[in-house]
Amino acid sequence: MNSQQKYLNPSRVLINIEQFVERTIASRYAWREFHDELIDLLFDLHAIFDFELQYSAYVEAMLELIWQNNIACKIDIDQLKALSFKQVQQGFDRFKRSRDKEINDFCRLESRNRERLRDYLDDLLGHYSKLLFVRVDLAYLKGKQHKVNVWQFQQDVRELLGFIQDGDRCFRDLEGYAWALEQGEEKGFHCHLLLIYNGSTRQKDYYLADQTIQRWQEITEGNGYGFNCNTPEHKSQFRKMDSLGIGMIHRDNDREVQNAIQACSYLVNPEKSNQQLRVKLLRMHTFGTGSYKRNYRRYRGIPSLNA
Template identity: 45%
Template sequence: MLQYDLSHQAAVMTAVNDFIDYQLNDGFNQTDFIAHLSVLIPAFQVFDQEGTERCISVGMFRNMMRFVEAHRGDLGIEAYLMQLSPKEISNLQTHLRNHRSLYLAEIRLFRQQEKDNQDNFLAYVQRILIDHYKVLVVRVDLGYLKASMLNITVQDFYSHIESLRHLLKDKNGCFKHLLGYGLALEQGITKGYHAHLMLIYNGSERCQDWYLANEVILKWHEITQRVGYGVSSNTTEKKKQYADRGLLGIGMIHRNQPLEMQNALNVACYLTQPEKFMQRMLIKPLGKRTFFKGIYHEHGRKYKNNHPTSAEAGIWSEQDVDDLLDEPIVI
């Protein structure tokens, strides 16, 4: 039996996705199938919202919920499901399996979109790195306190993200001398809705990356009215860990240092990963994106890049990512 956290919207949508994924790939026996539906449908009803785009799996589940609602009459959800005949349960399971091709197509589309985002973002970051003798790279993860997740909907999350993007565009305060950024939105059971943010500052104008990271996190606290929190990758301790393993791609990055350049590109790679299908946004406001990058205006001067960088060389292993690019810790 799958185990669920059903305490907040992001967790419920992830639980629904996991249920559908398991049914399509392994398949529940009829008893477990009904037991899961009896728990998930009421939880889903609490957090379902109009005006949202739903991924294929959540949409499939929602259609099943609506079918149950249309047929249960005066019976409670669990009572209705428990009295279904084996054939009726089999029909429900078959209905889901008939949509497996759509689910697989969504996986392929996600991977292609993430690959396109990754290619575009790497080219964008590389242009900034080559254009400037030195840049200051800051990486923070932004999420919500566990105690507040119950009240955070995807609409709230996107409202907070839009406020953050306005500040990034204005380039004042802790975003002054910002050259570019990447912002990736994800969700999960333990972390809820969260964002990975990479900031690239003009290194001739900015220093003290640890201070800027902390200021960005404080700005997130302000935007979320103190229910949000952040984790900085730019602490002295973490940067020493990166440096000890030859992976330091944050802090001050110099154009004439090929390893620094490559590692900075590897940090950029992490924001868009085709393999992170299970951490994608399962629901979002209509027409909204899940990845954003800034607009960079080249200054027109051309520099010869004597140390060409490649997205293929020195890519971090999965263990490197787990060890050194910490996901937000739920507090």
Template identity: 40%
Template sequence: MNLTTPIWNESNLCIAIEDFVYSVCFEQMSEQQFKQSLSTLYEAFQYFYSAQLHYTVSIQYFIQCKYWIDHFLNDQSASQILNFNIQQVQTLCCVLSQYQNDYWNEHARFIQQEQQNRNSLYQYLTKLITHYSELLFVRVDLGYLKEQQVNIGIQDVQQHMKILRNRIANQDGCFMGLRGYAWALEQGTEKGYHCHLLLIYDPSKRMSDWYLADQVGKLWQSITGNLGWYFNCNTTDHKQQFKELNRLGVGHIQCNVELDVSNALNAAMYLVNPEKYAQHLRAMLPRMRSFGTGQFEVHWRRGVAQTLQQCGF
């Protein structure tokens, strides 16, 4: 494990703790390595831990371990972890090693959930593509500036996403002419908390996909108080790379052209990929979701029943 990170934030700390617990269960680690890593993570976690959050299983075991450490330290400095005796170390290892079986269960639950999300997204997009003759697909990745991640916790992410989803629901400004959308929250070692956003517009009302993605990115910066970062997937250069490979799935999509439809669906499925276990959220608020789509069956969309019959749903 590499714990030389100069500045901890909630996201990279949770990932480091998960990696540490995994290493204790499945890899070789000397007693000195164990105590050094534990001392570093324990001290950082004291600052970021929140009883309001629901943590993944690996971090729950680390929290159990933390209670034992609190007892062993008896108000002494975290540096005293380096002086723990063999019996104390064995007790802590025993607590963490219980994660060994739960790791596979947690991994299986993630895959199952992603498959469900994948099926949900596929059905939603199929309805839209069946219903309309053409659509404008826009993809934007939203995140936080690396130097600002120390100021960002999952509660901030939830608040920013709530504002963004409300703006999408109102369909004002850069969301005018929206026919559908989907979003997925993830967590990466370098990117920290980030969101993959898919927006699907009426091309008779909106034409410039690059401009729309750029406006959404600027809105995200405003919502986050300029702590935010964004990547525009609809730039000319980015689209050209995929166009040369016959894999362009953003921009103007003709819904009766098989290659357009296939590419659009493939590009959209990046939002929900069972193979991206390393990107799962490690901390969430109660009832918080990490994925969502718009609704197809809404009052303002005409001919819904006929489309559903065509799709076989």
């Protein structure tokens, strides 16, 4: 194993591969460092590859190159260097249809999830006179992302959802929640989290968001961080535009209700295909909500990321 491999950022490697494949397909000619970049990325992918995981279409394109140029479980560098740019490009181009289908499937799923979230919010807003909406974005420090693969990400989110379901500490008086998992170029693996509290028993949305971030930092053993959407400064930007949809939301205020639904819809956005996971566990879910039951003030769902 290369001495630097243990410092590879799994999320960054997969995004670099995706961008490389896209650039190769779109280019008319090879650039000067094409073969060096190709070989480096193939070795990086070989180092992080896991047979138990599912990869995106363009990562699969690179995996095919590994299998085709592999001798005794080792990548044949000379064989790779002998490949022309056109040969590599044609190999990648065979995956373009799968990539297009992948994006279309993502957009359809996000649209269905958005409708599901809006129905969920309609139920809650129609049942409580006021609700406290709290939004946080949870990710990993850039210098710690090399420690986080999709297995660790799932484990951390599962632990967080377990605390949410138990109504532990800052999650007391919680009436609903929703989460969405993404993977970005800068943030790596991250989670958008919406928490909805009974507005008759909970205020101080900034404090609750801050406590949630602290819980995430505990779960990730200091490797995680969070963005608090409920700071006075952040909310004031939207209040000036009359579009504030977090904080205290009153059922009899149509503007507040519509703003809340609009703000929460960001969790599932068909236009954010560049934020989809490039690697998943089998049957892994990337979005979920709590379960709403009209007959009960409290609920308990199953905090699972898998079917």
